[in-house]
Amino acid sequence: MNHPVRRRPALATALALACSAVLTSCTAGPATGPGRAAASPASADPASRPDLTSFYSQRLRWSDCDTEGYACARLTVPRDYDDPGNGKTFVLPVARAEAGKPDRRIGSLVYNPGGPGAAGVQSLEEGMDEAFGRTARDRFDIVAFDPRGVGASIPALTCTASDDAPEEMEEAEAMEPPASEGVAPLHPRTEKERTAADEGARAAAEDCERHSGGLLRHVGTRDAARDLDVLRAALGERELTYLGWSYGTSLGTAYAELFPRRVRAMVLDGAIDPSLDWSQRVLSQSAGFRRSVEDYADRCAEIAGDSCPADSPDAIRTLIEGLYTRAERAPLPVSEDSSYAEYGGMDATAVLDAVSMAMYTPEDQWEPLSRALAAADAGDATELGALDEEEPAPAEEDPSPEDTEEDGGDEGSPAAGGTPADNEGAALTAVNCLDVPHPRDLNAYWDALPRAEKAAGVYGTAGVTAELTCRGWPSGGRMPHRVDADGVSPVLVVGTTGDPSTPYEEAVSLADQFPGGMLLTYEGVGHTAYGRGGACVTEKVDAYLVGLKPVRPGATC
16 A cells, blocks of 8 residues: 555656655644634534435445455535536545455445545455454454545546547657756755756646646545545444544544544554644654664564664665665666666665655565665666565456446546556545645755755655645645644544654644544554554554544553
């Protein structure tokens, strides 16, 4: 569930990572005062509107998924909640794993695996239900869905032409002047370097506007949270039981603000603090990645054993910094079958991408990272480049006419109903840029570079550059704010002390912002805790989900 954004590797931005990117999204509505979001009369209970009755009265029609053991269905939601009767919709795939003890079933437990951009249905069919504790799986149907524009949603976001795009579109793209090539530095200092970074970011934004322009204003987290309530109703649940990892905490927070009295239980693991503005988010997450790489150097021998690329923490740090420096001078060599071969190898941002990605699950990734770093230091970065390569999500068949209306070939809708190969990266960029207000003035980004360098070194400066794509993006009108969810049931926030992507400090802050919020601390490294933090975390989270048992103040695993 943690994947990098892939644009042009020569201009890629190092920390644009799914499951909580540097561009991690904000939630809820425009602020009416310092740090507060207020609900308007129309948003106090969006589900009460008569023009949404047809959506809220749906009942899911389940059938076997392609993967044995799972049931699948489709949910229709309005494209535009301000004009739900305009005939435009999203059709969202839904999947469930039935409760292990149906005679003791409590209801449905809906989860979001992260992103924005992670496809929930695919994650469930790949066994994500196994991340839940046995107690939770016995008592709940585990339910996942693809958020609007994501995965096999119809229509789905895309930032590149499909294979069967009109010939004139392909010709127009072929005639476009290429983006500035060359080696992209981790800290653009010169006018030439900054111009190249800006041009690359602008080209990426224009690609998304060209291919998904009609969808870009309708894929924000607040709309996805309203979809989540339609799903709750379609599942026949009076209240929502929910677990969100990483970006899923933003989705959960937005839901709690919109529908505070419909929350039965909510677990937010790997928390994103909605009170931070774009630059504060960069500094927070970039510092988290830098600390995690320090942890890797310090604890490599403990976790990766003999695979470590050097014989001491200081030597490991020197090796990594040396690879960044070498890759800034010239791309690191790769084999002909590497995805980086057409770009002449891995530039510094691509190397930083790979290192940062490996911080998510140390128990799985630190050994292969160690071997890849040693190979790259010896002159072959192929293995390093392969660390974050992912197969595109499998295409789904077209829905039958009874499942959804014709969409008229709207932007972003894949011609064959399948998932565009770049969908995860496109969705991550689109949701993040819409959710988080960004300055239009280019100088604001360059002014942030010194602060970012001081706070997080090259991880910070690369993070600032990652934000450039959002400079000209459609704005969702939200402002950073503290959580406003009066009346919500006690929410459980889980924070990992060594989390690279969603630093622990944000979990502390988010738990404090919820009325009656609870914090469970996992002392460890890696991204998120439930499903990978051991029996202590699982038992406490499951006891809350099943029996609503509160977690005591100061609880630590």
